[in-house]
Amino acid sequence: MLETMTYFGRLKGLDKHAARSWSLEYLERVGLADKAATRLDKLSGGQQQKVQLGVTIMNTPELLILDEPTKGFDPVNRRLLMDIIDDQRKAGATVVMVTHQMEEVERLCDRVILLKDGRSHAYGTVEQVQERFGGTTYAVIHTGVIPASAHYTVVSDVEIGSGRRVAELAPAPEAGEATVLAELVGAGVPVTGFTTQRTSLEEIFLRVYGTDSLHDQTGTEMAGVGA
Incomplete structure (x- = not known):
């Protein structure tokens, strides 16, 4: 060797x-x-x-084209290879990578493209792609009931124990963090946690490819570009 x-x-x-x-x-x-x-x-x-x-x-090439470089590896070795690829990116190489591992895309890629059956379903920075497929939501840890409001939509509201719940709220276009939080406090909702989050790339992957990727991955790819 x-x-x-x-x-x-x-x-x-x-x-x-x-x-x-x-x-x-x-x-x-x-x-x-x-x-x-x-x-x-x-x-x-x-x-x-x-x-x-x-x-x-x-x-030390200036351009790397990699096709699922960590496929089949356990988490320890996947992390090792990701570190090596990231070192190349930080050294200035342009990395074009095809992968189904969203963790790799979020960590290594500056821009992504989602391809299905040879057609592009989204292209842009990670943040731009997330914005297109749902954008920002708020995770609210609370007790009691969250009332309906024109400032947000309750996507989910799940009990996490001891009377506490975590709700995902999708804000209206004009409603920012301060507006939504003020609405909840004004309605008497006991809020103990409030964080901003974006639609994960894993969720976006599932929306675009659905169950197709369970049966045939030849037409379902997410490519990332890191520079």
């Missing part, structure tokens, strides 16, 4: 010493240093995927 990575490093313009040194450091980071002498075809699929990512980034 080490010799293979060194070979690719030389193809990318590194001298043998630099390619070998970089490869050893990378293998140490991804937990494969003890397998440096192992042939690639003797590694597991996940281990091979780590090596492929290393070969891809070893000459």
Whole structure:
């Protein structure tokens, strides 16, 4: 494996010493240093995927195109690979990534595009896409009953124990945080928590793709671009 990575490093313009040194450091980071002498075809699929990512980034490219780079990994290894990709982004690389993992999109991507059956259903920054699919809502921890109002719509109101409830309120276009909170307090609602939140990318993914992604993922993709 080490010799293979060194070979690719030389193809990318590194001298043998630099390619070998970089490869050893990378293998140490991804937990494969003890397998440096192992042939690639003797590694597991996940281990091979780590090596492929290393070969891809070893000459610090300005453009990275990645297709589900963390697919099949456990949370620990997913976080590790996300850190490595994020390092490339912070170093100035443009990263184009296809993924179904919304955590990765929210952490790594500056802009996203949702594709279904070859058509774009949304494009923009993460915030712009969230705004298009519901925008801002308010999470209100309270007791008692939240009355109807022209300033908001009660999306949900769930009991969380000890008489407390958490409600999600969708504000009217002209109603900001102060207006909604003043309305609740004026109505005598005991409010103990009030936070602003946006529609999650996971929820947006479900709205766009629905159950299609359970059966056939070839036509359902979310691509992210980080610069």
